[in-house]
Every structure is written in structure tokens, then in C-alpha cells.
Amino acid sequence: MDKRPGSLSRPMLSMMALVLASVASHAVAAAPSAKAAPAHNPLIWADVPDIAIIRVGKTYYMSSTTMHMSPGLPIMKSTDLVNWRMASYAYETLADNEALRLENGKDAYGKGSWASSLRFHNGMFYVSTFSATSGRTHFYTTRDPDHGPWKETSFEPAIGDHSLFFDDDGRVYLVYGNARIEISELKPDLSGIKPGGLHKVLVENVNAVFGADQGGLKGEGSQLFKANGRYYLVNIASPGSRWARSVIIHRADAIDGPYEGRLALDDRGIAQGGLIDTPEGKWYAYLFKDNGAVGRIPYLAPVTWKDGWPVLGEEGKVPMMLDIPAGGQGASGVSGIVASDEFDHRPGAPKLPLAWQWNHNPEPRYWSLTKRPGYLSFVTNRVVSTLTEAPNTLTQRTFGPSSSASTSIDVSGMKDGDLAGLAAFQKRYGFVGVKMSNGAKSLVMVSADSDHPEEVASIPLSGKTIHLRVECEFEPAPEVARFSYSLDGKSWTPIGRPSRLTYTVPHFMGYRFALFYYSTKTAGGRVDFDYYRIGASSSPH
Template sequence: MRLVSFLHPVALCWAVLTGATALAAEPSSGANPALRDGSSALAPAQPNRAHNPLIWADVPDIAIIRVGKTYYMSSTTMHMSPGLPIMKSTDLVNWRMASYAYETLGDNDALRLENGKNAYGEGSWASSLRYHNGVFHASTFSANTGRTHIYTTREPERGPWKEISFEPSLGDHSLFFDDDGRVYMVYGGGRIMLTEMKPDLSGIKPGGVNKVIVENVNGLFGADQGGLKGEGSQLFKANGRYYLFNIASPGSRWARTVTVHRADAIDGPYEGRIALDDRGIAQGGLIDTPEGKWYAYVFKDNAAVGRIPYLVPVAWKDGWPVLGENGKVPMTLDIPAGAQGVSGVSGIVASDEFDRQPGDPALPLAWQWNHNPKPHDWSLTKRPGYLSLTTSRVVPTLLEAPNTLTQRTFGPSSSATTRIDVSGMKDGDWAGLSAFQRQYGFVGVRMANGVRSVVMVSAETDKPEELASVPLSGNTVHLRVDCDFEPAPELARFSYSLDGKSWTPIGRPSRLKYTFPHFMGYRFGLFYYSTKTAGGRVDFDYYRVGQGAADRR
């Protein structure tokens, strides 16, 4: 098969996660940890081969393209800024951060965490990634802005990315450049639409194609309907045929299923079939290699760590793509592992000593702010070698705090440590290191009535509770959070140290739970906020990420 044109976004689906049933982890043997469905995360028979999951971290809604021998991948990070991350690989297995398509999606109260509003679980959703006539196109859509956004550049690692946006917000869309020069977006849920775009991508073309191409994706389940309506459209063209990928689920069981429809013309008629139904691993598209091999890229809801990517071999039979091995997703791949490691995260998370040399970027690409940052309230130059955070307004809890700086957690276990100077805190201030999601937990420092204390706080019941407090006589303290995602139950553990060597547990382990509206796996977060008087300051000396249980001292 010859790849002629390819695109992908993957839709975010609230219904799948709210309706899905979490599977308990089964015991694993040897050194191979078990995923929550009981399958091994590693490839025990061939340790030199790549394994699934590709990345044991929250990298959902992936879109992948190949340009020559290089692959590019985009993903969803919703309310984080910068957003629409672009990753790069030469082997489809080992990925590293390349850039972000935007610094901030928009400028309104929700995206700024102001006036009681927020963009949790919103921001920018599933992206489409394309390469056409020497230009990279990354597109997304947003309920916060009510618009469809398209970002373009010729150099995705250096930018700049230029933006075009228009109304309306086309949900779960895919951008598609056809061979005849016409441009389309495919979008919708359940009922899939094809809409022609203006040649300059500035909006929908007046008088262009605008029609339903699949009336009901879930019709493939026959009478067993009522589940997740087909969404997450991805369209590509191979050997003159058009192939449309979606996810859906039957009504009797909320299990992600890959569906595919094909047609000889872009506007149909389309015929369809179920392409993969295995452990809920679904929602993705197709990619080919320079050697002519084909794969499907998909992801799996994996509880509190988030939605994690898988790669599935594809064969062609009678003009249809056949996914997996005997209908199953293999855990070992026919690709050399390279430096993949257990979690596959080495290129998307990073320790940071906050030392900067002339010409260095302000922050490594692994970092993202929770919502739009307040530029005047953080600095790497006020105290060289430190991240300085200040406050300019009062908020009630961590969820409303601006300038929380985050990175992904990862499985099967991961840890983050930091050292913080709290000499500039004011009464009513809180600062520290969090396992961040709606039901967060953190270890940090609270200042009340002129007294500083090391505290552990848990919001696993949606109401923040201070579960432990230890007086702090000095100005500095080291903080640590360990997240264990396998085996169940998933927990965060908190500790502190006065010398960075001997660690003392504080409070109790906090249960980790993937919840709405955040719709995101847990993140490590450095934070500082004021509940009484703004204007204080704290300085973070370093941020170090590790394998969690594997490197506990």
C-alpha cells in the first residue's frame, strides 16, 4: 500500500471514561510490572524489542505524521500552557519534545483562572497534524474560545507557529488535503460530516461540499447501540481509497472500539466494519514507515496516570487494514527498543536545576503551566539558579492558584523532589510540591500567625484537608512526592527532608483517581498561593524527577 495522504486527530470522550469500568491489576512475575488490565508492560521474551505501552504517561489523542524518515506527534493537554505539544521521533518508539503550537490558546477569564472561572478539561481538545507543501499544520478546537484553531510553520522545532482561527468550533475534526488541491475537515459525533475549507484555511468555503458521510457510526453494532457515539474521526487515502477511522462502543458494554469506513470518493458512499476490539485500546489512526510497514497508533485509559499510547501492527487484506495479531494488541513490537526503557518518558519529562546560560530557553519543553501563566509573577533571574514565584492576588485553594508549574507523572511509579526557600512567605501563604489533579495531594509549607509548618494536604474527597503539620524552624526544606500507579491501589506518598538525604514521611498516602472535569492524568506541580495577603515570594532551588519506588532512599 502506498500512503498518499494522511491525517489524524483523536477526540476527547467524556462518555468513555464515565462509563468505563476499571480493571483490577493482576500480580506480575519477575521484573515485568503489570498494567491495570493484567498484561505485562514489558517484552519479556525479547528485551531488545520495543514494547507497549509506548509511553506510560498521559499522552492522549495522538496524531502522528511522517515526513521523510522522521515522525511527528501531537497530543492533547487542554488547560495547560503552552499547549498543543509537538513531539519528534526517528523510530516511532522513542519520542522527545520538539515544540508547542501555541503559548496561550486565548485570553479570557476561564483561561486565566480569574473571577471564579476555569478551563479544566477544556482549553484545546484533540488535534490534527498534517504536512502539506512543506508546511506543518496543527489544528484544534475549543469550547473556551468557540473557534477552530489552525497553527502552521515550516520548522516545528524552531517556529514560529502562525495562527488562523475561525468560527464555529468544529468538534473532533480532522484536516485533510486531497490530491486535487481541495481541503476538507471531517468532524462530528455519531453522525460524521465532511466540510470543504477555503484554500487559505481561514474558514468554511461558501458553497463547498458540506454533507453527512456516515449517518451513524454505531450502526456497525447492529441492535447493540446506545454506547459511545462514534467520534475521533481520522481520514487518510491509500491507493486511491479513502479510509475513515473512528471510535465507538456498543450499548451493552462501554468498551472503546476502533471502527473503519472506506470509500472510493471522499464524499462516499462509505462501507464500514469493526477494526479492533481489545481491552479498550482504541482511538487513533494509521502511519507507515519508509520500509513499507504499517501501524495503528491508539491509546488506552489507564486510570490515574492518564491515557497512554500504544502502537499496533497493521496488515492489509482485501483492501482493509487489519489491526493487531489475531485481533489483539501485542505487548512486544517488531521495532528495536533503542533507549525506550520501562516508561518511555525520557524525552518528555526533565529534571531542572533552574540554572540558565545565555541563550537557554526560559523553561525546558517538559514544563507546562496550569492555565495561562502570569508572566510578572515568576522569574529565573530574580535569584539566579532558582525559580522564583510571587503572588499578586488572593485565592482559596490550589485549584484556583495561578502559575502552578507542572510536568507529567508516569508509571509504574515516579517521584519528584524539590528544595524550597520560604523566607519570603506571608501569613496565609501555601507553597510546595503537589500530585496535581482535581483530587490532589501535596506536601508543602503553610505560614499562619507568623509560624511556618511543613504540612501534608489531601483533597481526595474534593475538600482539602490538612492531615499533618510539623513546625519548621529554618527557611528551607526539601519536599518529595512518590506516585505509585501499579499495582493497585494507586497512591501518592509524601515526605520531607531538612538535608536532602534523610526523608521523613508526612501525613498518609493519598489515593489517586482520574476525575472530571480535569480529564488529565496526575501531574507533579510546583505551586505558591496566598489566601490572605498577596505579594510574598518563594524560591525553588531544583526539580528532580525519578522512577519513584526504584530510587527511594
């Protein structure tokens, strides 16, 4: 026997090995009974509206609306319908005109590109949208949605709220309309409506399902699917007695009808979307809900089939807990679509993480990640009067139930009349930042929650760098943004007052965190942002 301290004899070692093997085998046998945490609604507690989802093999792809943002028409990817990450954007800029350049008093707020349709056909990914800003219907194609490139085809006019559909015989169509839903056959190359092709009304009035109570939201948001040999047309509408989206589904045995319809879901305004199946044969409806200042947020509803009809939800309701493992979903489900950024640009890497979008078209000559390595540098090139007119404002989504963003800015290169900072951005925005006036810098908190920008607080600033933080609280009510600053990045001091967060139709988008720099007197100044870091809000409500 080995007499060294702490040693064990071979028989004892053999016995322990048997015990450990027994314990391990019991643990393996017990593992399947440990139930994984279920996923929850909302899927993503952030502004991801007008979603379209497809499945290619075991992978899901989702497109959404970001309107006046560039790059635009985001494409997201998932392997479980729950956890989504950014894959690419279908376009860098939608078009080049005064509205998208924020020039001559014009803008594309609440416009740009709207609800998209996403398809996969013969090895090719297709995503389509329409735009009153460009006046066109746009199609983008690629074989690799993660890396692109996306190729564009477009034609006039802008065909609203359409659903692109490839039938089994290879013919391709657009289904579209408001209240009256029509179908038009396209040329095979998507360059326009096919002369002499199928064109007819599929549903004369979506709202007829409400009987005499038809005066509400007119049927829109078409998405067309084929399942088990039948065609299913999904729309939203509401009765005249109230405004709350409901899901309406029509079905037919042939693509051109006749279609019969019914109310498929009427629950808390959760609506607009379509149907998706899993590789295992389960079905779900993907939808969204207006959720105050954070925006329009995605929900998933289980679907069963009865008499050839999809039945959405459980007893007419969208459940908060789902029969899918949560994976890494977390409280907000946003980990794959928002991102902190230290602005460390590595050769060969994308210039900015996909989480970033510019407010309107960017002006590339006036921002840089290489002018000062490790920083995002901005130089102004024009004079504007307010934040909503400022070019090169860089944004990411806020998220619920609460979220925060912080940054640090070197403001030593500012000129008189300049403002730079971090905003909770929408039409009724609020921000904390630095203002240069009469040769002196001051730390300011500005709120436009009354529709007119108001300088609520101002503190003299002597240093050349400052840390700023914005915290957005979406639940419980009231929804507010709070602002603070730090001289050392560790100890934070509140400034001003909470700014009320209000979703406005002119912008038609949930609040965004925004890094900004603009000049009101003389262009040519410069600021450098050191980092952008996100997290949950730490402020008590």
C-alpha cells in the same frame, strides 16, 4: 630480540595482531545475529491522549491534547515511532479570557483545546484543534516544527473532533461529527468554510456497525487517511451493552463516499487514533488506552492489509511486545517528554525546558529565573482559597508504573496565609508543602482525595529551606501518592498518609507533579525553588 621486561618480539606481535584481527572479524560477523531488544507497549506510560501522527521522510511527528495547560498543543518528534522527544508547542496561550486566567471563579479544567489533527502539505506543517473555551476552530502552521514560529488562523464555530485533510488535488477539508460524520470543504487559507464547497454526510451512524446494540459511546474522534487510492475514516465507538472504546473503520473509493464500515479492533478499550506507515512500507495503528490515574497512554498496534482493509493487531489483540527495536525506550518511554531541572538559566536558552507546562495561562511578571540565579522564583499577586485556583502553578507529567519528583524551597519570604510546595495535581490532589500561619511556618501534608482539601499532618518548621518529595505509584492497585520531606536533601522522612489517586472527568487529565505557591490572605510574598528532580518511586507498595 628486545630484552626489556614486558616487551614482545616483532614475530610475536605479528601473531597477536593476526589473532586479534580474526577475533574482530568473527565479532563483526556475529553482531547482526545479536537481536536488539524489542519495543513494548505502552509506548509512553504517561498522559499523551488524542494523538495524531504523521511521517515526513524518515521522521515522525506527533501532536496530543493538554487542554487547559500553557503552552499547549505539544508537538513531539521521533525517528523510530518509539522514542519521542518534545519539539515545540503550537501555541503559548490558546486565548485570553477569565476561564484561562483562573479569574472570577472561572476555569478551563477539562476544556481548553481538545483533540488535534496534524498534517504536512507542500512543505508546511499544519496542526489544528478546537475549543469550547475560545469558541473557535484553530489552525497553526510552520515550516520548522522544532523552532517555529507557529502562525495561527482561527474561525467560529468550534468544530469538534475534526480531521484536517488535504486531498491530492489541493482541496482541503474537515471531517468531523458525533455518530453522524460530515465533511466540509475549507477555504484554501483555512479562514473558514468554503462557500459552495463540498458539504455532506459521509457516515449517517458510525454505531450502525454494532447492529441493534447501538446505545453506547457515539462514533467520534475522526481521522481520515488515504492509502493505495482509497480513503479510510477511523473513529471510535462502543456498543450499548458496555462502555469501552472500539476502533471503527470506514472506507471509500472517493472522498465523498459512499463509505462502508466494519469493526477493526475491540481490545481492552485501546482505541482512538489512526494509521501510519514506515519508510520500509510497514504499517501501524497508533491508539491510546484509559489507564487510571496516570491518564490516557499511547499504544502501537501492527497493521496488515487484507482485501483492501487494514487489519489491526495480532488475532484481534494489541501485542505488548512490538517488532521494532526499543532503542532507548526504557520502562516508561518518557525520557524525551519529562525532565529534571536545576533552574540554571543560560543566556539565549529557552526560559524553561519544553517538559514544563503551566496550569492555565501563566502570569509572566510574577515568576522569574533571573531574580535569583539558579532558582525559580515566584511572587503571589492575588488571593485565592485553594490550589486549583492558584495562578502560576508549574507542572510536568507523572509517569508509570511509578515515578517521583523532589524539590527544595527557600520559604523565608512567605507571608501569613501562604502555602508553597510540591503536589500530585488533579482535582483530587495531594501535596506536601509549607504553610505560614500566625507568623509561624509549618510543614504540612494536604489531601483532597475525598473532594475536600484536608490538612492531614502538620509539623513546626524553623528553618528557611526544606526539601520535599512526592512519589506516585500507579501499579499495582491501589494508586496512591506518598509524601516525604528532608532537612538536608539526603535523609527523607514520610509525612501524613498516602493520598488516593483518582482520575476525574472534570479535569480529564492524568496526574501531574506541580510546583505551586499561593496566598490565602495577603499577596506579595515570595518563594524560590532550587531544583526539580524526577525518577522512579522508591517506596514499597
